[in-house]
Amino acid sequence: VQYLLKDVDPEFIKKFIQNVDSIFLNCFPVTPNSLRVTEITHRSSNSQRLIFDERTRLYKRLVDFRGVANELSSHLFQEKPSNEDNELILALTRNKDPVSNMSGLRYMKNVLLGKRNDHCFRMVLTGNPNLKLSEIGIPCPVAERLQIAEQLNKWNEERLKACCNLRILEKGEICIRREGTLVRIHHNEKIRLGDIIYRPLNNGDIVLINRPPSIHQHSFIALSVKVLPVSSSVSINPLICSPFRGDFDGDCLHGYVPQSINTRVELSELVSLNRQLINGQSGRNLLSLSHDSLSAAYLVNGDGVLLNLYEMQQLEMFCPNRSPSPAIIKAPLLSNPVWTGKQLFSMLFPPELDYGFSPSDVVIRNGELITSSEGSSWFRDADGNLFESLIKNCRGKVLDFLHGAQEVLCEWLSMRGMSVSLLDLYLTSDSNSRKNMMDEIFYGLQETELTCNFKQLMVDSFCDFLAGNNEEIDGFVGFDFERMCYEKQRSAAVNQASVDSFKQVFRDIQNLSYKYANKDNSLLTMFKAGSKGNLLKLVQHSMCLGLQRSVVPLSFRFPPKLSCSEWNDLKSQGLTQNGDDSVESAKNFIPYAVIESSFMTGLNPLECFVHSVTSRDSSFSNHADLPGTLSRRLMFFLRDLCASYDGTVRNAYGDQVVQFSYGSDKGTSTATSFANEIRSQGSILPDGTGGQPVGSLSACAISEAAYSALDQPISLLETSPLLNLK
Known part of the structure; x- marks a missing residue:
């Protein structure tokens, strides 16, 4: 059209059309991709999935169309099904049972064989406190099956050829990639420099770990491989369970093996554990002591904890610093010098650490614990806790401190002993x-x-x-x-x-x-330490259901x-x-009753029935799918929003301004101020918010609250937090 009208007088054209540019179809309006989403049932499982609807396919055909203008409308109308057809297809898809209607062979191909490759794994998770926080234990048979691509050069020639020689002896051949083509090699001498070798996982390799569902930005962590002589499960240090929102009751981890050098560098620089010490959403420290180590830290800092020479020598093997002089050299009831528990805890700190925590009167000077009162909030997740100070002053030593503290505290706890019995419930x-x-x-x-x-x-x-x-x-x-x-x-x-x-x-x-209760009650000790336990549950088991x-x-x-x-x-x-x-x-009738008995004394049949009707019936079983649906839809609706260089929030498609200023300085919490300070000082957090996917982060903030509500027990006096969110 532009070629035909180039010789026509522009004044003549303006008599009929005010805007000459409107003659040519240079662009057409398109609804945002977040509004072109439909939720249907997955064909090979009973779960829901989100897909783009028919409009996306029509837009693609409109952009890719090549032909006469008169054929455009007819071409689109032929391809576009009616609304009634769309509704009928969706109704049939939602109502049918895809697994029951699928043959066994097709189910095997689509569900099982279609998900197998040599670059990812899914295994049951177990805990191993002997691993470093940045390591993941991979079973040896699994590590041998997983492959990682590495290009052969002079630096790694000897190592890779030895690996290839071993695999040729085992299987008779190996596959390498040469100039983009897979080549089968039967002899080690035929390998050339520049070939891409697919070798098994070794110690020190980087893998990306995720425990679904990924409800926040720290659900993906890059960990270093540690090949272990086991065959049943992968293992991680228990201290890094909190970012994954996991435990060891049958949870599964997904692992992905990067295949390129660029991918490995990105994982190391962006999502490695030492780059995610600060929670980007709340501004607090992501890791802290937990469970056994937290209970041991609470006990060892108590008054009256003394250690003799033999115990101190045993624990000194795990400490980064040497033991100080004994606190008590001679006493009437002591035959040998003794050290206090606070001295043992001080051996874990860097010598240059200075720290103070006002609520608990905690003072640390030059790495020595001077004073501390009863309580464990200062080495948990309170504002201004110990780990925030370590991140601020000793960035490269935080993971080493946590690992060393866990080894020392767990060893001391095993020497002291701590168990739970019915005597603790008796109170x-x-x-x-x-x-x-x-x-x-x-x-x-x-x-x-x-x-x-x-x-x-x-x-x-x-x-x-x-x-x-x-x-x-x-x-x-x-x-x-x-x-x-x-x-x-x-x-x-x-x-x-x-x-x-x-x-x-x-x-x-x-x-x-x-x-x-006795002072040495293990249940109350765990509750006071914050490592485990619920006072409400203790009362129901020991005193009365109420x-x-x-x-x-x-x-x-x-x-x-x-x-x-x-x-x-x-x-x-x-x-x-x-x-x-x-x-x-x-x-x-509104269910209301008071049960004077406890679980330890036993319930009569009517009391058990009343408790089941009022408490057990209100479980989250009917609402467990709500967080997943909420997360999927919010992520699709908000995933295109990102923070721009000028602080505005814009849509990635069209660059429309959604919000003129992301965040506000008013009401800034202590945790947020701490995160901003760390961001300005170093490289633990990215500088500024430019380019950050703030839409996805906002979706994660809401869905994380929904998933957290699933773990909260229903109070007898309050309504369900998940139902309130709904």
């Missing part, structure tokens, strides 16, 4: 103390019941009763304890007033565990006393009053 030291504790709990629950009844009378729905205008309903005569229990399960306002009264007494019951309440209404109510005889009387009373046309069965 008290003798039967009299146990009886006194249970009496306090019983009288506390009775007092709370009276308080609930008084508050119940203050609710607006009982004004008629206080004024003497109440009517006889549901077969209740007067206003006794049974009527009060009935109203608690019928009225939401009365039920909430009872819950508010019970919250305070349950806090008092939890405090009783500190009052009556209030049982659920927001899901039921068609029946619980009796005032949780016994089988009361339950039978309630059911017989309902049948006598209502007969076949039961009016009460059509009502909605």
